[in-house]
Amino acid sequence: MxxxxxxxxxxxxxxxxxxxxxxxxxxxxxxxxxxxxxxxxxxxxxxxxxxxxxxxxxxxxxxxxxxxxxxxxxxxxxxxxxxxxxxxxxxxxxxxxxxxxxxxxxxxIYVGQPRDAGDFSKKEDGLFAMRAKAGEKAERIVAKKLHYSFGHSFPPELLDTPGHFEIRYDSTKKRRKPDRRCLVCGLTFEIKKRNRDHRFRVSHSDGRPFAAENKPDGWHAFVFPDMKPRFMSNRVIIDAITRGQFDPGSDEYDSWADVRPDAVAVSDPPHC
Ligand SMILES: [Zn+2]
CATH class of the missing domain: 2.40.50.140 (Nucleic acid-binding proteins)
Incomplete structure (x- = not known):
């Protein structure tokens, strides 16, 4: 069933x-x-x-x-x-x-009235919860690693599971994106979760190039099927894209660059 x-x-x-x-x-x-x-x-x-x-x-x-x-x-x-x-x-x-x-x-856990949901109520809850909770889990894995191994500080909701998945019916309030920025030093990180492969895929297009959307002193964290984070500095990614060492791709929603593994290196992020 x-x-x-x-x-x-x-x-x-x-x-x-x-x-x-x-x-x-x-x-x-x-x-x-x-x-x-x-x-x-x-x-x-x-x-x-x-x-x-x-x-x-x-x-x-x-x-x-x-x-x-x-x-x-x-x-x-x-x-x-x-x-x-x-x-x-x-x-x-x-x-x-x-x-x-x-x-x-x-x-x-449902918050708000279904009649206020608009298009939202047409989504299948179990599938939506599975995908979104998986994203939240990956985010917390990365935040915890940055906290416990590298001393960075984040709001508690970025470190600990609330224990459930919340579906908000009130479409006027967007799901709040947690601040992925260290409260002390300001280090920013962006998560890329890959369920079935090990591609270093980042958002990139001619109209919105990676370098324009990501500061060089920020970091990306890639979470592959083993659920362990690999950190890569945005500077390393920017350099690889500038050199053309990536494979572009797109679908109806996104455009991306698969940065070639031999063009980049994963490394530890800085300590706080
Ligand atoms: Zn920090």
Whole structure:
């Protein structure tokens, strides 16, 4: 089953409280379980949640679908979820001391009235939450690395997960982009998340060249499928583009430059 509010409603599945998870008699929807640990073993993914003394379990390669886009259970965990997040899930009766899952997703909190949403309400919530939360996670991975390894300071919302994903229906207020600037030294960073490859892809076009949009003393951080950041100074990227050592590309939304790996070097950002 896909996760959409409509699909969950159509299935008329019983919703049970987290405390009743260990005594299910059929499939059930359970909301607001707090993820505190996970374990990968022999093709299985076990999730440990607060207040339950047995793990939730699902095959690592189990394909979950959100808004028509498939993702394996283990990739969803890696890309989207952070320790302390609340998850919702479709669970089945206990088997051999584990609670089998067929689906789980980041808990979504809605703010505002759906009637105020405009075009927004046409988006598929589960897919939107998956993509946007993955971006937030990548951003926090980078901010944490800059904080704990290099001494930079950021507002708390850039370092810690709020534990859920928020969907705002009031279209008048745009999602606030957190300030990606060190509160002490002013170092700026921009995140580029790559889910399936290792390209050093930056925004660039003839009309909006990289060098005009990015100061040379700022930094880019590339987060590849292993979810570890690689830092590169904007100066290095500007020099590579100036020398023509990049492959341009575009689609209907964006134009970019794939900077050639042999033309640039990743390096540690400066300490604060
Ligand atoms: Zn700093």
């Amino acid at each position: 896909e996760y959409t509010p409509a699909a969950v409603a159509a299935a008329a599945m019983q919703q049970v409280a987290p405390a009743d998870l260990h005594r299910l008699t059929g499939p059930a929807l359970v909301r607001r379980l707090r993820l505190i640990a996970f374990h990968l073993d022999d093709g299985w993914l076990d999730l440990t949640v607060d207040g339950l003394d047995m793990p939730l379990t699902i095959r690592q390669d189990h394909r979950m679908v959100f808004g028509g886009e498939g993702i394996s259970a283990v990739d969803y965990l890696r890309r989207v979820l952070e320790r302390g997040d609340l998850i919702d899930c479709i669970a089945a009766p206990t088997e051999a001391g584990r609670v089998p899952l067929s689906l789980f997703w980041i808990h979504i």
